[in-house]
Amino acid sequence: MSPFLFWIFALLTLIFGAAVVINRNPVASALSLVASFLGLAALFMSLNAYFIGIIQVLVYAGAVMVLFLFIIMLLDLRAEEGRQINWLTTAGGLAVALILLGQIFSVVRHFAIAHKRFPPLPESTIDDVRNIGAALFGNYNLPFQIVGVLVLVATIGVVLLSKRQPR
Amino acid sequence: MNSILPWIILLTPLSSAVVITFFTLRWKAVSSFISIAAVLVSFTCSCLIFTQSGITAAEFNWIDIAGAFKVPLGFTLDQLSKTMLVLVSGVGATIHIYSLGYMRNDEGKSRYFAALSLFMFAMLGIVVANNFVMLFIFWELVGFTSYVLIGHWFYRDAAAAAANKAFITTRIGDFGFMIGILMIWMATGSIVFSEVAPRMPGLAGHPAFVTIAALLVFCGAVGKSAQFPLHVWLPDAMEGPTPISAFIHAATMVAAVVYMLVRVAFVIQASQTALLVVAWIGTITAAMAALIATQQNDIKRILAYSTLSQLGYMVMAVGLASNDAAMFHLFTHAFFKALLFLGAGSIIVMLHHEQNIWKMGGLARKLPITFITFTIGALALIGCPPFSGFFSKDAILALAYERNTPIFIVGLLTALLTAFYVVRLLVIVFFGDTRSDVARQSKESPLVMTGPLIVLAILAALGGFGFFARNFLTLPTETGGVLFVPALAFGAVIVGSGLAIAIYRNRTGDPIDVEILRHKFYFDEFYAWLINWTQELLARVSAFFDRWIIDTAAVDGSSRGTWGIGALLRLIQIGNLQAYAFLFGLGVVAIIYFAVFR
Amino acid sequence: MITLGDYLIVSGILFVIGFAGVLLRRNLIIILMALELMLNAANLSLVAFSRFRVGPAGLPDYNVQVFVFFIITVAAAEVAVGLAIIVALYRTRQTTDVNDISSLKF
Numbered sequence: 001m002s003p004f005l006f007w008i009f010a011l012l013t014l015i016f017g018a019a020v021v022i023n024r025n026p027v028a029s030a031l032s033l034v035a036s037f038l039g040l041a042a043l044f045m046s047l048n049a050y051f052i053g054i055i056q057v058l059v060y061a062g063a064v065m066v067l068f069l070f071i072i073m074l075l076d077l078r079a080e081e082g083r084q085i086n087w088l089t090t091a092g093g094l095a096v097a098l099i100l101l102g103q104i105f106s107v108v109r110h111f112a113i114a115h116k117r118f119p120p121l122p123e124s125t126i127d128d129v130r131n132i133g134a135a136l137f138g139n140y141n142l143p144f145q146i147v148g149v150l151v152l153v154a155t156i157g158v159v160l161l162s163k164r165q166p167r
Numbered sequence: 168m169n170s171i172l173p174w175i176i177l178l179t180p181l182s183s184a185v186v187i188t189f190f191t192l193r194w195k196a197v198s199s200f201i202s203i204a205a206v207l208v209s210f211t212c213s214c215l216i217f218t219q220s221g222i223t224a225a226e227f228n229w230i231d232i233a234g235a236f237k238v239p240l241g242f243t244l245d246q247l248s249k250t251m252l253v254l255v256s257g258v259g260a261t262i263h264i265y266s267l268g269y270m271r272n273d274e275g276k277s278r279y280f281a282a283l284s285l286f287m288f289a290m291l292g293i294v295v296a297n298n299f300v301m302l303f304i305f306w307e308l309v310g311f312t313s314y315v316l317i318g319h320w321f322y323r324d325a326a327a328a329a330a331n332k333a334f335i336t337t338r339i340g341d342f343g344f345m346i347g348i349l350m351i352w353m354a355t356g357s358i359v360f361s362e363v364a365p366r367m368p369g370l371a372g373h374p375a376f377v378t379i380a381a382l383l384v385f386c387g388a389v390g391k392s393a394q395f396p397l398h399v400w401l402p403d404a405m406e407g408p409t410p411i412s413a414f415i416h417a418a419t420m421v422a423a424v425v426y427m428l429v430r431v432a433f434v435i436q437a438s439q440t441a442l443l444v445v446a447w448i449g450t451i452t453a454a455m456a457a458l459i460a461t462q463q464n465d466i467k468r469i470l471a472y473s474t475l476s477q478l479g480y481m482v483m484a485v486g487l488a489s490n491d492a493a494m495f496h497l498f499t500h501a502f503f504k505a506l507l508f509l510g511a512g513s514i515i516v517m518l519h520h521e522q523n524i525w526k527m528g529g530l531a532r533k534l535p536i537t538f539i540t541f542t543i544g545a546l547a548l549i550g551c552p553p554f555s556g557f558f559s560k561d562a563i564l565a566l567a568y569e570r571n572t573p574i575f576i577v578g579l580l581t582a583l584l585t586a587f588y589v590v591r592l593l594v595i596v597f598f599g600d601t602r603s604d605v606a607r608q609s610k611e612s613p614l615v616m617t618g619p620l621i622v623l624a625i626l627a628a629l630g631g632f633g634f635f636a637r638n639f640l641t642l643p644t645e646t647g648g649v650l651f652v653p654a655l656a657f658g659a660v661i662v663g664s665g666l667a668i669a670i671y672r673n674r675t676g677d678p679i680d681v682e683i684l685r686h687k688f689y690f691d692e693f694y695a696w697l698i699n700w701t702q703e704l705l706a707r708v709s710a711f712f713d714r715w716i717i718d719t720a721a722v723d724g725s726s727r728g729t730w731g732i733g734a735l736l737r738l739i740q741i742g743n744l745q746a747y748a749f750l751f752g753l754g755v756v757a758i759i760y761f762a763v764f765r
Numbered sequence: 766m767i768t769l770g771d772y773l774i775v776s777g778i779l780f781v782i783g784f785a786g787v788l789l790r791r792n793l794i795i796i797l798m799a800l801e802l803m804l805n806a807a808n809l810s811l812v813a814f815s816r817f818r819v820g821p822a823g824l825p826d827y828n829v830q831v832f833v834f835f836i837i838t839v840a841a842a843e844v845a846v847g848l849a850i851i852v853a854l855y856r857t858r859q860t861t862d863v864n865d866i867s868s869l870k871f
Binding site: 737738740741742743744745748749752 | 784787788789796863864866867868869870871
Binding site for chain 3: 003006010013014017018020021026029030033036037040043044047048049051052055056059060063064067068071072074075077090093094096097098100101104105108109111113114115116117118119121122126128131132134135136139140143147150151154155157158161162164
């Protein structure tokens with residue numbers, strides 16, 4: 001994929017990701033997150049991971065973010081008015097985050113194979129749905145089933161948690 | 168050639184003790200019979216082997232650790248030990264028969280005879296032991312059985328306390344003895360007498376070591392024979408039955424010490440310093456005991472202190488490097504001291520266990536046989552010729568005159584004091600008016616008690632003469648000053664007796680009152696104070712340690728420390744989600760730093 | 766040319782943005798969203814590695830993509846439960862401020 005497109009979508013992801021954190025309005029945050037996910041999906045596509053890209057859009061942007069918006073509206077959250085910002089904790093948090101960033105940069109710079117190009121794929125279109133499906137239902141059948149059970153449990157949990165307590 | 172007789176002598180009293188303890192405790196008459204039979208068997212066998220010379224007994228190895236430490240169980244059967252065997256078993260037989268009469272109404276009779284048989288076994292063991300370890304084992308056994316016998320009437324506090332005192336005091340001496348034995352083994356590599364004796368001159372290069380070893384071995388003697396400063400137990404041991412006082416503390420146990428000293432003389436004589444110390448301790452004991460005896464009012468106590476005094480003389484003789492003189496005095500002393508104690512026992516029983524001499528008096532008419540035999544014994548004790556005591560005491564004084572003048576002077580003065588307090592005793596008990604009702608109603612003792620008295624009186628009278636004694640011992644040779652010393656000694660006797668008669672004739676109370684003597688030089692009080700002080704100190708140190716170091720520092724410390732650390736760590740639980748996330752982040756940064764950048 | 770390192774750097778920055786969001790925002794829902802950002806950053810780096818390891822058949826390593834699939838699924842389930850908890854919390858405390866739910870202190 002041409003570097004230009006890569007950088008466009010990367011910047012999209014990052015800027016909207018920052019917007020999620022910086023925005024006061026929760027709805028605006030949620031919508032920024034959606035945009036960020038879309039950018040991420042594009043990046044997945046650029047890595048020839050088509051299935052994952054589609055799933056990202058369908059599940060994350062489609063289902064999870066919708067859920068977020070529903071909850072925000074249910075709770076009727078307003079934009080938060082600024083309370084006093086505790087500069088000490090803010091500074092501390094930022095410091096830790098920045099140090100982590102610095103460490104990641106340093107690691108990637110010294111990572112030898114990170115400077116190699118991607119090996120070329122023989123075919124430009126690959127049937128990755130079939131391949132992922134084969135791996136999923138073949139080698140990883142058991143974890144797949146367990147994740148199914150997990151989702152069931154989560155559903156039951158959600159139902160239980162949101163029941164109104166009878167007074 | 169090996170004979171089984173020595174083993175029979177040793178083991179018969181042991182089997183008697185075992186049989187009585189395990190089987191016949193209920194039947195008192197049977198127990199006494201078994202015990203007396205055993206001692207008579209031992210006595211007969213002793214007499215038998217006395218006549219044979221060159222007799223040996225089979226010995227067998229008890230412990231043998233690669234030749235480095237060998238403890239055999241064997242016999243020494245030379246003239247000296249054969250004599251002692253006859254002496255011990257003979258006097259023992261007399262005591263057994265006497266006990267039959269003295270203890271006839273006692274409810275612990277079986278127990279008494281069992282202990283008495285065990286004592287015989289231990290005593291005979293000491294006499295025939297041929298090595299230090301065997302000697303020490305029987306030594307300890309004698310201490311134990313004397314504890315049992317002194318505390319025979321254990322339900323009386325005084326008797327129980329006296330038994331404890333005896334055991335503990337002698338134990339202190341035995342501890343020193345054990346260390347001395349270990350030192351000798353370390354130096355010479357063996358504990359058998361016949362092997363150690365020739366090796367002693369080889370240690371001449373280490374005089375300090377030899378002196379210390381000799382003095383430690385002597386320590387055991389100091390304890391068991393109640394020399395100064397461990398003499399405090401002997402007078403209290405009179406709490407036991409009178410035959411025991413006669414046997415153990417007059418004739419055998421304390422004398423066994425002198426026998427032991429003679430046996431291991433090769434150790435003590437290896438060091439001149441040790442000899443001097445031994446002689447002086449003996450002298451001090453003799454003088455001190457004689458001084459204390461002049462102020463005592465219990466008949467058995469007076470005799471106990473006189474035993475202490477005579478023992479002092481024997482130890483003095485050992486210190487002056489004459490084993491023969493010591494053994495001679497031991498020999499004669501056994502007879503007249505046993506006689507005196509048995510006589511006192513006869514008086515006590517007939518006066519319904521009254522022991523205060525000021526409550527007696529005029530008993531010469533009431534108990535004639537006792538009076539005569541007692542007087543013979545008394546005269547022998549003070550060294551009045553021609554009785555046996557004169558010869559043996561005179562031999563020791565002659566030795567002292569030759570070798571060490573200060574000791575001679577003290578010895579002579581002690582002889583004077585001896586005469587003084589013995590005649591005091593005689594005058595108060597047997598002459599004058601009867602001073603109490605029990606005295607007025609007393610009569611002579613039965614034959615079972617007076618019989619032994621008569622036998623012992625004859626021996627006490629004749630025992631000193633050469634023709635009798637030479638069969639048993641080698642007599643000490645008389646050298647210079649042949650007439651001078653006996654004359655001085657006799658003079659001391661006359662002066663002392665005269666003083667006593669003059670002061671104590673026709674009295675109802677003691678005119679002289681020297682408090683320090685009456686309180687036995689305050690030794691008991693001093694020891695009690697010492698023990699109290701030591702224990703107090705130890706208790707305070709322990710209390711301090713317990714209260715401050717264990718309680719406060721360790722226990723409280725650890726609990727408060729844990730609480731404190733907990734209080735510190737608690738501060739991390741803030742409950743704030745973002746704070747926890749922050750800490751997570753810190754942790755991750757740290758881990759990455761240490762994993763990747765180091 | 767785009768190298769693996771570029772994707773990793775993008776993923777790292779995204780991760781740190783999400784982490785900063787968790788530390789600095791007070792609203793619980795925003796925190797949850799920032800958490801989602803972190804998960805997605807991880808997904809991105811995994812997929813980058815999957816593309817990088819081309820197997821003998823000339824295909825990317827699909828095992829990793831299966832892993833990413835599972836992460837997406839589990840994240841979805843987790844968001845659902847998390848939001849349900851927040852709703853329950855809002856009903857009792859009437860607040861979604863994270864500093865108000867600190868009763869588990871010493």
